[in-house]
Amino acid sequence: xxxxxLRAVNLTKTYHVNExxxxxxxxxxxxxxxxxxxxxxxxxxxxxTLLHLLAGLDRPIxxxxxxxxxxxxxxxxxxxxxxxxxxxxxxxxxxxLIPYLTAEDNVALPLQFAGVAAPEARSRASQLLANVDMSxxxxxxPAKLSGGExxxxxxxxxxxxxxxxxxxxxxxxxxxxxxxxxxxxxxGHLNRDLGKTVIVVSHSDxxxxxxxxxxxxxxxxxVGDERR
Amino acid sequence: MSFVGLGxxxxxxxxxxxxxxIISMAIASLVVTSLLSLAPSAHTAEHLALRFLLGGDILVTxxxxxxxxxDLDPARGTPASWHLDRLPPDTAGLLAEAAPWPWAYxxxxxxxxxxxxxxxAQIASVEQALQGQAKLAGIVPxxxxxxxxxxxxxxGPPTSYVRSFLAGRDIAADVEWWGGYFETLLSRxxxxxxxxxxxxxxxxxxxEARTQRGxxxxxxxxxxxxxxxxxxxxxxxxxxxxxxxxxxxxxxxxVVGTLRTVTATELTQGGPVDYYxxxxxxxxxxxxxxxxxxxxxxxxxxxxxxxxxxxxxVKLDELVGAIRAALPDFRVLSVRELAASLAxxxxxxPLVGEVSGAQVMFSLVxxxxxxDLNLIFAVLAFTIAAMxxxxxxxxxxxxxxxxxxxxxxxxxxxxxxxVMVQTEVLLLSLAGCVLGFWPIRLLxxxxxxxxxLSIGQIASLTLGDFGLVCxxxxxxxxxxGLLPAIASTRTTCMEALRND
Numbered sequence: 001x002x003x004x005x006l007r008a009v010n011l012t013k014t015y016h017v018n019e020x021x022x023x024x025x026x027x028x029x030x031x032x033x034x035x036x037x038x039x040x041x042x043x044x045x046x047x048x049t050l051l052h053l054l055a056g057l058d059r060p061i062x063x064x065x066x067x068x069x070x071x072x073x074x075x076x077x078x079x080x081x082x083x084x085x086x087x088x089x090x091x092x093x094x095x096x097l098i099p100y101l102t103a104e105d106n107v108a109l110p111l112q113f114a115g116v117a118a119p120e121a122r123s124r125a126s127q128l129l130a131n132v133d134m135s136x137x138x139x140x141x142p143a144k145l146s147g148g149e150x151x152x153x154x155x156x157x158x159x160x161x162x163x164x165x166x167x168x169x170x171x172x173x174x175x176x177x178x179x180x181x182x183x184x185x186x187x188g189h190l191n192r193d194l195g196k197t198v199i200v201v202s203h204s205d206x207x208x209x210x211x212x213x214x215x216x217x218x219x220x221x222x223v224g225d226e227r228r
Numbered sequence: 229m230s231f232v233g234l235g236x237x238x239x240x241x242x243x244x245x246x247x248x249x250i251i252s253m254a255i256a257s258l259v260v261t262s263l264l265s266l267a268p269s270a271h272t273a274e275h276l277a278l279r280f281l282l283g284g285d286i287l288v289t290x291x292x293x294x295x296x297x298x299d300l301d302p303a304r305g306t307p308a309s310w311h312l313d314r315l316p317p318d319t320a321g322l323l324a325e326a327a328p329w330p331w332a333y334x335x336x337x338x339x340x341x342x343x344x345x346x347x348x349a350q351i352a353s354v355e356q357a358l359q360g361q362a363k364l365a366g367i368v369p370x371x372x373x374x375x376x377x378x379x380x381x382x383x384g385p386p387t388s389y390v391r392s393f394l395a396g397r398d399i400a401a402d403v404e405w406w407g408g409y410f411e412t413l414l415s416r417x418x419x420x421x422x423x424x425x426x427x428x429x430x431x432x433x434x435x436e437a438r439t440q441r442g443x444x445x446x447x448x449x450x451x452x453x454x455x456x457x458x459x460x461x462x463x464x465x466x467x468x469x470x471x472x473x474x475x476x477x478x479x480x481x482x483v484v485g486t487l488r489t490v491t492a493t494e495l496t497q498g499g500p501v502d503y504y505x506x507x508x509x510x511x512x513x514x515x516x517x518x519x520x521x522x523x524x525x526x527x528x529x530x531x532x533x534x535x536x537x538x539x540x541x542v543k544l545d546e547l548v549g550a551i552r553a554a555l556p557d558f559r560v561l562s563v564r565e566l567a568a569s570l571a572x573x574x575x576x577x578p579l580v581g582e583v584s585g586a587q588v589m590f591s592l593v594x595x596x597x598x599x600d601l602n603l604i605f606a607v608l609a610f611t612i613a614a615m616x617x618x619x620x621x622x623x624x625x626x627x628x629x630x631x632x633x634x635x636x637x638x639x640x641x642x643x644x645x646x647v648m649v650q651t652e653v654l655l656l657s658l659a660g661c662v663l664g665f666w667p668i669r670l671l672x673x674x675x676x677x678x679x680x681l682s683i684g685q686i687a688s689l690t691l692g693d694f695g696l697v698c699x700x701x702x703x704x705x706x707x708x709g710l711l712p713a714i715a716s717t718r719t720t721c722m723e724a725l726r727n728d
Binding site for chain 1: 230237631634636637639642643720721722723
């Protein structure tokens with residue numbers, strides 16, 4: 001029996017936008033090693049909020065997230081930062097690259113946060129960019145890159161510290177279908193060949209062929225868990 | 229890219245804000261540097277001029293000298309009535325009883341007070357009390373002799389003579405102490421030499437600012453006609469001489485040099501005030517003044533005070549404190565305090581009443597509010613600089629909220645963010661410090677050099693003050709720079725990203 005490496009326990013998150021909104025409501029979820037889970041559902045169903053909570057980027061009003069025994073509620077912000085740095089690679093829909101740094105420097109950042117010396121960090125960043133077919137563009141700043149290229153840089157950055165978990169919030173939302181398919185294939189490769197646990201929020205079905213679980217959300221709850 | 233590197237990039241990236249931060253910090257450090265560098269009125273070089281006029285760094289006098297409004301407090305038993313002594317135009321032949329202070333413009337006298345002279349016994353007691361004082365370099369008696377001065381171009385009756393005084397100087401001590409400054413004057417010939425009676429071969433040095441307005445200024449090479457009095461009662465009723473100018477003898481001196489002293493009044497009002505300055509010292513040699521005193525019927529010239537030379541100005545206040553403790557019955561003032569008192573009075577006695585009759589009544593109550601404008605300026609400059617720095621940091625916090633949140637989502641800790649922000653803030657502050665400190669300090673160094681401080685002393689003072697200014701500035705900047713880092717830990721990454 002394989003035990004989950006990431007668990008959401010009675011997870012609840014609300015917002016006040018004119019009225020109280022239950023973004024995630026009494027949610028329980030187990031994610032297992034090498035899972036490739038797609039969170040799907042209509043807008044406002046709580047997919048992104050759940051992903052942020054699972055990545056430790058946000059805090060629930062109650063409930064907890066447990067990553068291999070580490071309860072997020074017991075960690076301060078620096079503790080969460082350390083956990084994100086070493087265990088979780090996160091990819092935003094809008095990339096969130098540092099605009100004044102080159103692609104290589106952006107990828108090297110998490111390595112340096114982990115204490116890797118600058119020359120070594122640059123070397124490894126260069127290799128990571130080569131893995132996502134971005135070698136030729138590694139000295140460009142984000143403004144000089146296309147959306148797909150920026151997303152590849154963001155993926156390389158997320159993989160920099162070789163995390164066990166790769167989480168992505170609408171990673172293909174700003175890409176055309178061909179680029180989206182490329183990104184999906186890359187995620188599939190990372191999951192199958194490198195053993196990463198992948199959780200992706202997506203509106204489209206581009207990841208369906210790669211995923212082994214599709215989690216459907218509605219009104220802050222998981223209403224379907226399709227295993228393949 | 230290290231966090232230090234990120235900080236450096238941000239300095240370049242926000243060049244306008246960086247320049248503003250540097251300027252504001254430069255203003256603040258300039259103010260601190262000014263306060264550290266300059267004694268009161270030092271910007272007018274008054275204390276330097278006073279050292280030359282006094283012949284020393286500390287003045288010891290036998291009775292109170294007015295240096296602040298508190299000195300005139302009737303509740304403390306000090307007379308509230310003072311006058312600026314001046315020879316009445318229609319009574320030139322009257323006996324002149326009092327002597328002017330050698331360091332002041334105008335003779336400030338307490339009504340009914342005895343003349344401010346030191347007796348032999350008092351001089352001996354001061355010398356005895358100061359024996360063995362390690363920081364003391366020498367004691368110079370300030371001899372004086374009241375004279376009437378014929379103003380150049382005024383060949384009228386004695387009523388056209390103005391009152392002045394000769395101040396005796398120990399030339400050997402001057403040369404030893406002031407070195408090149410007086411050697412320059414000495415090289416011009418007969419500086420303060422033997423007057424050879426009334427032959428006119430003797431030389432004097434005058435203060436340029438002593439001349440009454442409307443009369444030609446005293447200049448080197450001019451001839452100075454003075455009437456020397458007779459001491460009709462050498463001991464006087466109180467052991468002090470009484471002078472009779474009606475039996476005076478005329479003597480001519482060559483003016484071999486001039487001292488230029490600058491006062492706050494001159495600077496602020498653009499020129500000498502419109503009444504008689506009158507009694508700026510005419511410096512002459514001790515041997516000369518003693519000889520003239522003998523002609524007047526005295527054994528030697530009277531002494532108005534003692535100038536004490538300190539070994540260095542760095543420990544001047546300490547020496548003043550020690551002398552005050554040793555001489556509780558005397559008034560002890562450093563050149564800095566004298567400069568401050570002159571700054572307070574504007575270099576002269578503030579004029580309140582109208583000129584009327586033979587005597588002019590003055591009040592020493594300062595006009596306007598007794599505020600220290602330098603201090604007010606410093607407080608204002610600091611406040612403005614602090615506001616600009618704080619505003620900059622607030623903008624920095626808002627501008628960087630998204631960036632900081634992204635970095636934290638990638639695993640940066642609070643300390644990492646602090647290093648990035650601090651690098652930027654400290655770099656800007658250091659640049660501001662250097663810009664604010666060195667220009668004003670180089671100006672102040674000129675004064676230190678002129679005051680004959682050694683290179684080691686100047687270096688020690690300068691580096692110490694630079695360390696202090698940088699310490700204050702960088703300490704404050706570091707404190708303010710922590711705010712963005714601390715603030716970033718108060719919200720989760722997503723809260724910051726959502727609100728951006």
